[in-house]
Amino acid sequence: MAEKSKQGHIVAKNVTKIYDPYGVNIHAVDDCSFEIKPGDFMAMVGPSGCGKTTMLNMIAGFDTVTEGEIFMDGELIASAEKKLMPGPDRMVVFQLGALFPWRTVIENVCFGPKMQGTYSDEKEIKEKARELLRVAGLEEFENDYPMSISSGMQRRVEIVRALMTGPKILLLDEPFRALDAMTKSVIHRHLLELYDLTGKTIMFITHDLREAVFLASTVFVMTTRPGTLKKMIKIDIPRPRNIDVITSQKFLGYMQELIDAVHKEAVKAFERGERELAR
Amino acid sequence: MKETGSEMKKERRYETREDVSAAKRYIRREISWSTVRKPLSLLLALFVWHLLTTYQVPLFTQVPKPIEVMKDAINFVPTTTYWTHVLYSNQRVLAGFFIALIIGVPLGLMMGYKKLFNEWTFPIFEILRPIPPIAWLPLSVIMFPTPEMSVIYLIFIGAFFPIVMNTVLGVLSIEENYRRSALSLGASPRDIFRHIILPASTPSIFTGMLIGAGMTWDMVVAAEMVAGGYGLGYMTWDAYVVINYPRIIFGMISIGLCGFILSSVVRFIGNKIMPWRRLF
Numbered sequence: 001m002a003e004k005s006k007q008g009h010i011v012a013k014n015v016t017k018i019y020d021p022y023g024v025n026i027h028a029v030d031d032c033s034f035e036i037k038p039g040d041f042m043a044m045v046g047p048s049g050c051g052k053t054t055m056l057n058m059i060a061g062f063d064t065v066t067e068g069e070i071f072m073d074g075e076l077i078a079s080a081e082k083k084l085m086p087g088p089d090r091m092v093v094f095q096l097g098a099l100f101p102w103r104t105v106i107e108n109v110c111f112g113p114k115m116q117g118t119y120s121d122e123k124e125i126k127e128k129a130r131e132l133l134r135v136a137g138l139e140e141f142e143n144d145y146p147m148s149i150s151s152g153m154q155r156r157v158e159i160v161r162a163l164m165t166g167p168k169i170l171l172l173d174e175p176f177r178a179l180d181a182m183t184k185s186v187i188h189r190h191l192l193e194l195y196d197l198t199g200k201t202i203m204f205i206t207h208d209l210r211e212a213v214f215l216a217s218t219v220f221v222m223t224t225r226p227g228t229l230k231k232m233i234k235i236d237i238p239r240p241r242n243i244d245v246i247t248s249q250k251f252l253g254y255m256q257e258l259i260d261a262v263h264k265e266a267v268k269a270f271e272r273g274e275r276e277l278a279r
Numbered sequence: 280m281k282e283t284g285s286e287m288k289k290e291r292r293y294e295t296r297e298d299v300s301a302a303k304r305y306i307r308r309e310i311s312w313s314t315v316r317k318p319l320s321l322l323l324a325l326f327v328w329h330l331l332t333t334y335q336v337p338l339f340t341q342v343p344k345p346i347e348v349m350k351d352a353i354n355f356v357p358t359t360t361y362w363t364h365v366l367y368s369n370q371r372v373l374a375g376f377f378i379a380l381i382i383g384v385p386l387g388l389m390m391g392y393k394k395l396f397n398e399w400t401f402p403i404f405e406i407l408r409p410i411p412p413i414a415w416l417p418l419s420v421i422m423f424p425t426p427e428m429s430v431i432y433l434i435f436i437g438a439f440f441p442i443v444m445n446t447v448l449g450v451l452s453i454e455e456n457y458r459r460s461a462l463s464l465g466a467s468p469r470d471i472f473r474h475i476i477l478p479a480s481t482p483s484i485f486t487g488m489l490i491g492a493g494m495t496w497d498m499v500v501a502a503e504m505v506a507g508g509y510g511l512g513y514m515t516w517d518a519y520v521v522i523n524y525p526r527i528i529f530g531m532i533s534i535g536l537c538g539f540i541l542s543s544v545v546r547f548i549g550n551k552i553m554p555w556r557r558l559f
Contacts, residue, residue, distance in 0.1 A: 060459075060463065062459055086459065086462045086463050087462075087463065087465065088463060088464055088465040090463070091463055091464070092459065092460070092463050094456050094459075094460070096456070097456075098454065098456035098457055098459070098460035100457060100460075100461075100474075100475070100478070100479075101555055101556070102478040102479070102481070102553070102555050102556075103478075103555075104555075111461070111464055111466075111474070112464035112465055115461070115464055115465045115466045115467075115470055115474075116464075116465040145554070145555040146555075147555065147556075161464070162463075165464060165465060
């Protein structure tokens with residue numbers, strides 16, 4: 001297992017986000033403060049619409065912050081005054097994927113380094129790409145187009161593409177949402193292996209509590225909208241983790257704790273949803 | 280890790296050699312039949328035409344028989360007159376089509392990409408677009424000094440609007456996540472245009488080109504019937520005037536073939552430059 005990354009230390013201070021798309025204020029995130037330690041695998045769970053994705057978009061630089069500040073490695077990356085600045089130091093993998101269908105797997109993976117010109121020659125980029133693709137079990141598909149491989153493979157390609165630019169943090173927005181349970185279990189193994197190999201800081205948004213406990217070192221539970229941090233659970237299961245751990249007493253204990261925390265919020269969110277519909 | 284990769288690959292394969300060869304035989308049989316069916320459908324159409332004209336079915340009493348058309352074609356095809364007609368029409372079509380392409384694609388890209396430019400230009404297009412291209416005919420005759428130029432202008436108009444509109448829609452329908460992803464990966468705005476906007480809108484551009492290519496032959500025929508001189512449209516109209524009925528049909532078939540060739544070329548180029556997307 002590789003050294004944990006020393007980079008990608010995220011500190012969010014009193015972050016608030018209010019959307020105002022049609023003159024109706026939507027209070028998405030409220031006074032939310034947290035810290036992601038460098039090299040940590042953080043999973044964020046919470047009811048639908050609680051501002052998880054908003055939080056991630058603000059860290060990524062796709063969305064403005066209404067109030068508060070976000071720092072990465074001591075450097076201010078988002079505040080109300082700061083111009084939006086997405087960049088290769090914070091890589092995002094989207095819910096439904098954003099591989100470029102007009103590029104083959106390897107061309108997609110090499111896109112980042114080429115755009116940045118961080119490598120001197122193409123051979124070097126390709127060698128690194130092939131190495132990561134091998135870890136992700138994709139070496140045979142490097143010349144296929146994204147449309148011709150399965151969605152589970154597409155997601156893996158996307159994670160490899162994100163890793164290629166040497167990001168300080170990897171922001172994963174429910175990347176496996178559309179996958180079936182079988183595919184998920186395979187892809188989890190690949191993701192953990194890539195994490196163990198690179199030691200990158202990861203922020204992982206999910207609805208799947210079991211996924212959160214299995215993958216993460218720290219799980220953040222968000223309250224219902226306006227979202228803020230409700231609870232932080234440290235998952236103290238040693239790595240590398242095997243699929244067997246999900247039946248262990250420890251794992252089930254964490255699950256119970258997490259279900260309790262999330263359930264109350266989910267009920268609140270649901271009831272509010274009902275009220276809004278009834279109005 | 281390695282097993283999972285090869286496991287997935289294996290799913291696509293058949294278990295035994297017998298299975299493989301059986302599947303191959305089946306596919307080969309299917310392919311050979313489908314290659315037979317297509318020419319057969321053309322023969323069937325010819326046969327129906329033959330029956331309709333031979334038995335003097337109402338409406339078909341004046342329509343020449345296939346054999347008459349064929350005889351006329353055999354006499355006419357070797358002459359330079361015929362090939363001059365073909366050449367003139369094709370030249371005009373290609374000229375109008377290329378001008379539409381050269382102006383239409385960059386314009387469409389700009390209209391899709393730059394909001395300000397779109398706001399200044401799109402309303403004009405919304406008014407001009409519903410005008411049937413043929414309605415431009417009288418104006419084009421007045422505007423241009425030579426008939427040749429007005430014919431090319433009409434063809435241009437026919438192809439221009441579908442190309443621009445499809446290009447604009449192509450750019451506007453690009454998923455926001457592609458752009459965000461590229462930005463995250465360190466692309467500059469110029470990279471975004473070249474590596475995202477351009478390839479992502481190529482399928483729509485080709486759809487516009489296909490529709491435009493169809494319009495060019497509509498326009499050339501209509502324009503030549505008015506302008507006279509040479510061209511397949513003129514040839515067909517002239518056949519009617521001099522009461523050479525088989526020639527009318529032969530002219531129509533010639534136009535159909537030329538249009539088919541143009542669309543096939545556009546499709547072929549589209550498939551060549553978009554190997555990731557075989558839509559046609």
